Amino acid sequence: MREENIRPEHMMQECAVLLSQDRAELLEWRGKFVMVSCPACGCFEYKAVFTKEGFHFVSCNNCQTVFINPRPDGALLEQYYNNARGLAYWNEQIFPTSEPVRRELIFRPRASRVIELCTNK
Ligand SMILES: [Zn+2]
Known part of the structure; x- marks a missing residue:
């Protein structure tokens, strides 16, 4: 498996831009950090x-x-996680795009290993 399979470069670049904007907006509130x-x-x-x-x-x-x-205090963190475009992009674009590869190359082998550990003595 290549990282490109689960984190397509062009999508990661877009996500990084959005996350940077999210951080900048959060830092505008730094006066309310605790x-x-x-x-x-x-x-x-x-x-x-x-x-x-x-x-x-x-x-x-x-x-x-x-x-x-x-x-950030709890209210700011809640605001951040509810509105962060970078996190939304990850959840709505990157993860769904890479889900089939993740399922086959990451989750299925792990599940097989767990089954193997539970059935072998
Ligand atoms: Zn400690």
Whole structure:
């Protein structure tokens, strides 16, 4: 299987453009981003590790989980996931286009392996 089979290049480029626009629109709301504790352990102590595409990533001092902080609050995340054109493009265009290949080359072998593991002793 080639990556092109499940992620057609021309579609991935279109998706990347849309996702970039979605991120830019989300970042316009950065004034409403909130500081959060570590999503894995709840610790409020962390250190900055890098910034990517306008989002600041920190590493938890307790468990080293890396997460965005500050991040959009729940309402902004809901708005983002409900309206993100890049995510919609993935779900409505890329995934359906590649579904037959995914089914045959990814899901069917995995299901066969699970059946094999469950039936062999
Ligand atoms: Zn943690």
